[in-house]
Amino acid sequence: MNTLKLKEQEISRNSLLKLFTTIRYLLRQGSAIRGHDETSGNYFQLLKLRSEDHPNLGMYLKRTTNYISPRGQEEMMEMFSHCIVREVVSDIQKHGCFAIIVDGTQDVSGREQESICLRHVNSDLHVREDFVGIYEIPTTTSESIAGMVFDVLTRFALPLSNLRAQTYDGAANMSGHYTGCQARVRQCQPLALYFHCTSHISNLVMQNAVISSQLVRNALQWTNELGVLMNRSGKYRAMFRAICVSNESESLHPSAIKPLCTTRRLCRLPAIQSALDNYSTILLSLKEMADVGVTESATKANGLLDRFQKGETLLGLMIAARPVALLEQLNSVLQAKSATVSGMLETVKISTESIRAWYSDEVFHEIFIAAEEKGKTYQLDPLEIPRRRCPPKRYADQVARDQPANPEEHYKKQYLEFIDAVSKGLSDRYDLSKSGLAQYVKLENMLTSGKVI
Structure with a gap:
């Protein structure tokens, strides 16, 4: 037995x-x-x-x-999860200093969840970034989030004295200088410098610049609506493909016309460039779709045709294309694995200088002339000064508002405001005095030069 x-x-x-x-x-x-x-x-x-x-x-x-059973499966997965986390924590404990990355969002049930990643350098001087879990918090106040951070470090037996950096988004409850989460953590560990994700910053720069310019904002919104129509309407997609074939445009495919990403502003260049390169095909396909009947897609196509037939839509896309392309390149450099702090700041400096060089009448004149020539080729509505509104008689004695002499003067003002918003955004958001980057630049220079400052 x-x-x-x-x-x-x-x-x-x-x-x-x-x-x-x-x-x-x-x-x-x-x-x-x-x-x-x-x-x-x-x-x-x-x-x-x-x-x-x-x-x-x-x-x-x-x-x-x-x-x-499902319960047995979940217990096995939980054991694997705990095993992996223990290995990650053991590796961090072995190598000492580490950084913490926190970001949160709501799930489908509306519960607030925070994801936590730990970043450290191993014995081979390779940077490791490990996800260690999602944690539910009752509120999104800075006090609640900071308490969660302390609780996680305590559970993992990671000493707060070894925390050297903390990275969050730019929300006030996370980045606030006095009562934000980073400030509460630094009260307990002054060496835990705060950093805002540099890639996220460049996206915010473009987001704020687009919002500040009605011309660019509207042009990008119509391009986004065109991508939505392409995704939702199989009939329009077939019409678009047929026109491409008839025009022998083998390089263009319906998938090239897509909606713009709502959060990652610097992933929009392919959609913008595709709309500019194939403007005539877009006009023909929208015209054909608008004439097929009274469906919702036909109605939307008719509305988009009206907007894309206006010269200012083409001008708005041409104005947006160059800054978006530059910031997309900047974004790629900032996310490189081999990026250094000084190299990153130098790239931002060069990008800012390039943007400022576009703040000139000559640059806009070239864009405006090119937009006018293409507008004539596509038979678009000409660029004109908006109708002047007459003030009420009771205000007749007041000083009249400046009226641009020609369409170029009118649109130049909006162009310069857009370029200025991009340039100012880069300068303000990458200001060394507003983050812990200044300290890390000194440390990097000390390591590369061997001189203690």
């Missing part, structure tokens, strides 16, 4: 290990585990496949207690 019992225990132990390795494989591949029922999921089907090579596993699966 003892021999049979020992053999049964060995079979159960080996089979249980195969359950763990099977679910580990599915987790590693990012595959779904469950199906519509207990026997149709990838987990059970993979176990059946493995049982062909291991008959004892097939016998184990037929038992009443076999630990393949």
Whole structure:
């Protein structure tokens, strides 16, 4: 009896290990585990496949207690999760100093969840960035978020004295100088300098610049609506493709016309450039779609046709294209794995100088002339000065508002405001005095030069 019992225990132990390795494989591949029922999921089907090579596993699966229930799966996944986190924390404890990255959002049920990543340098001087969990908090106040940060570090047995940097977004509850989360953390650990993600900053610069210019904002919004129509209407997509074929435009595909990303402003260049390069095809396809009937898509196509036939829409896209392209290149440099603090700041400086060089009448004149020539080619509505509004008689004695002498003067003002917003945004948001970058520039120079300042 003892021999049979020992053999049964060995079979159960080996089979249980195969359950763990099977679910580990599915987790590693990012595959779904469950199906519509207990026997149709990838987990059970993979176990059946493995049982062909291991008959004892097939016998184990037929038992009443076999630990393949959803609850058993969740417990196994939780054990893997804890094991991974322990390894990450052990590695950080071994190497000492670390940084913390926190960002949050609401799930579909409206609960606020904060994701936490830990960043450190290993013994090979390679930077590691590890995600360690999502944590629910009752409120989004700075006090609540800072308390969560302290709680996580305590649970992981990571000393606060080794925290050297903290990275959040630019919201007031996170970045506030006096009562923000970063300020509360620095009260306990002054060496934990605060940084705002540089890639996120460049996106915010473009977002604020677009909002400040009605001309650019409207042009980008119509381009976004065109992409939405392309995605939602199969009929319009087919018409667009047919016109491309008839014009022998093999380089253009309907997928090139897409909605603009609402949060990542610097991912918009392909959509903007595609609209500029294929403006005539867009006009023809919208005209054909608007004439097919009274459907919602036809109505939207008719409205978009009216907007794209205006010369100011083309001008707005041409004005936006160059700054977006420059900031997209800047964004790529800032996200490079080999980027350094001094190199990043030098890139921002060069980009700012390039933007300021475009703040001139000559640059806008070239854009305006090119827009007028293309407008004539596409038979667009000419660029004109908006109708002047007459003030009420009771205000007739007041000084009249300046009226531009010609359309170029009118649109030049909006162009200069847009370029100025981009330039000012780069200067203000990458100001060394507003973050811990100044201190890290000194440390970097000390390491590269060997001179202690």
